[in-house]
Amino acid sequence: MTLGEVAAQTGGWVAPEAASQEISGLASLDDANPGDLAFFANPKYLKALRKSRATAVLVPHGFGEKISPVRIWVDDPGVCFARLQPAFIPPAIEFSPGVHPSAVVSPEAAIGEGVFIGPFVVVEPGAKIGARSIIAAHSYIGHGVQIGEECRIYPNVTIYERCTLANRVFIHSGVVIGADGFGYEFRDGAHQKIPQTGIVQIEDDVEIGANSTVDRARFGRTWIRRGTKIDNLAQIAHNVTIGENSILCAQVGISGSTRIGNFVTLAGKAGINGHIEIGDGVLIGAMSGVTKSVAPKDIFFGAPAVPVKDYMRNFALMKNLQKLFDRVKKLEADQASRD
Amino acid sequence: MTLGEVAAQTGGWVAPEAASQEISGLASLDDANPGDLAFFANPKYLKALRKSRATAVLVPHGFGEKISPVRIWVDDPGVCFARLQPAFIPPAIEFSPGVHPSAVVSPEAAIGEGVFIGPFVVVEPGAKIGARSIIAAHSYIGHGVQIGEECRIYPNVTIYERCTLANRVFIHSGVVIGADGFGYEFRDGAHQKIPQTGIVQIEDDVEIGANSTVDRARFGRTWIRRGTKIDNLAQIAHNVTIGENSILCAQVGISGSTRIGNFVTLAGKAGINGHIEIGDGVLIGAMSGVTKSVAPKDIFFGAPAVPVKDYMRNFALMKNLQKLFDRVKKLEADQASRD
């Protein structure tokens, strides 16, 4: 699309000499590369605007600063940007209801209304798929697995036997739900496997990112409560409970039997010890290693993790540590000169 | 099952007013949620008992403390608990021997007695599957791969060509065995791939958790010796050797050509440098980064990892560092007041 066309479609104005330039995509100011159109609606993004690599930016009428991208003046940059999206974003892929002829669906499985089951899917006996759910290609739905309504299981997902997903659960490719918890007993000179006979239970509106793993419980359940969102490559061990509306960033790891509260945020690569409790509303910083229970609303950083206040203080002390050595050296010299 | 029924089946006693309450699962004191039955057999778990969320607990006759779960008095809580398990734990899934008609098994592959090969499995020419092994749905067994007896390959596993697994090896879903080691040579302005022509060799009784990766060797083999257990999302690089009966927790990473001894424990998210040796019986703490070889039986913590004694000392010193700054300030003030 040319900048002239952008201006026409948004009722805006662009300098005639720039009107023939082309854009091929939309992006935020920050993310834009040459060829992208971005928008600037809020003065707090002025710094991002000045650094933006966008070819052109929608700016509000009256915006006078000379910037590196071409300016297209419009009435409401955010609204105009949203209006342009359909031209650049193809419609979402539709999966029409039906079972692909290649799928192996047990006659003892129950498939709801309007379900899509893709090529090479396996649905084992006793499994139940709720209405309007999508089970994409190559996914494996084990014996007795319960999947609710309007769930979306992306390609190449594995769900071991008897695990349950409620409604509107999204599971991205490569995720493994319900593999055995990591439990052994050392006996007769070898690590003997402790049977992992529990399940994984996932409540409404949970989303789990690509290649994450959630192990089944020894007894009972590993439990992810409603509204919690988990990023890619995260590890949830056996018998962990994660509360409602929590956020687990990529590569997080939670050891066995730990309880995570509601509205908890675990930033990227955080590691949480087993058999502890993380209270509601806690924030754990990226790459932190939490060894003990954390009270509600606390903020912990570092490995081992400490309250953010202590973490910041230690950081400041470390910064001045060389000076402390110098000060002690001077004290010693002063004292020596006195003797 | 009602608590009355639990009491009846275990020859125990429960207060009549609680007999109609229902339990739906079994759990440890620690892991129990409302609806679960737990058991208390050993005084050292008294603290866990007092905090338990279980609906009811099997306790020994004579146990008099008032606790929040309902008490069911029985002769031997551990034995009674084990006796109840069959009622709550469905029997393990049986995979009857046979090759699913959808599987693509090369006529040049050798399939042993009593093997199960699931839907959409691919077994390439020259592969060999030992007696009574299970190759679950969607797994890929590459050219010339050797799998021993009574192995269990869960759904969606990939084993690249020529790798070997001995007997009773369990590989969970999403694991990739034998992908190319990460080796390049910088030449002519680009990273040129170094062919990775070795294999992965896995000995008896090894178990590997979901979505872990074990790369093939440049020459020779990446080698996992018997009885070693590996958790989820671990990374074993090319030419690594892991000894017997070692334990690798989730998200551990081991760089190329490193040798890990027997009975080593690598706790969660530990990272081990390349080309080093970790002696027999070593323990590496969670999230530690090991840069140099570690002598047998040593315990290392931290990133970079140091002997646990040094780690603890540093931790204590850091705790008192603010006070040290204060003490130096006071010394300076005293000295100034003297001048």
Add this chain to the structure above:
Amino acid sequence: MTLGEVAAQTGGWVAPEAASQEISGLASLDDANPGDLAFFANPKYLKALRKSRATAVLVPHGFGEKISPVRIWVDDPGVCFARLQPAFIPPAIEFSPGVHPSAVVSPEAAIGEGVFIGPFVVVEPGAKIGARSIIAAHSYIGHGVQIGEECRIYPNVTIYERCTLANRVFIHSGVVIGADGFGYEFRDGAHQKIPQTGIVQIEDDVEIGANSTVDRARFGRTWIRRGTKIDNLAQIAHNVTIGENSILCAQVGISGSTRIGNFVTLAGKAGINGHIEIGDGVLIGAMSGVTKSVAPKDIFFGAPAVPVKDYMRNFALMKNLQKLFDRVKKLEADQASRD
């Protein structure tokens, strides 16, 4: 192969009493185990030679030191070693062009000359596979995905809709390209999903290791530029740009909208914050956590990461910290004795 045969094939000499010993593989001095043959061509590997577990080593004529492996004297150890490789390394697996009859390839997909499509592959409408590319078993190629020439997609790979791969891109098993970026907006008491409508664009000669994940952009693209190599279990978030010829080691994680330059090295398990820039030629140490932008050519270590010089200084200060406490104690004692 016996050592006598090795000597014969390389025009070398071995002591007659050792000639009947067998080797079964080749390895580097470092990686060799009993049964392996290694070679010693460069004096800088003398230490590795002395510690080598190899059964035998090719050494240059005139090498006189007594070592534990059997010596086989040859003209040029490196050249002779390379000449022996074909006897030990089976030829690479050939995938003859063609579409396996079990594959589900949309008639609306475009398949180039000489392409191999393996069993149970799914190619959705609008996808395009360039000449001589290999799409191995169980891989899923989404709607409108563009794959260039001579690419190699290993088994069990998932590529979501509209992502693009240029030429000679290698994607190992379990990789997920184009899953949704991790973006939510908190509204009406819940985390609402922000649609991720962009793509992943991968340029020529990129290789991505097993079970890594590259998320699609919110708008625009997550972009991996030519020649970059990524190891296993790495996480690349939405809208990240990675420049040319960079190296990302295993278990690295990069948060959203960050830009990584050309010839950057991110060592194992490094974590990079979102919305920052890592300049060309930067080296980030293993397990480091980068919180702020890093200027070109800088070397950063630690979590939080600091310039390597500061990191080393802090490390040295920590080593002497106990002594500093002792020195302060002595100063205090001296002062007390003076009063």
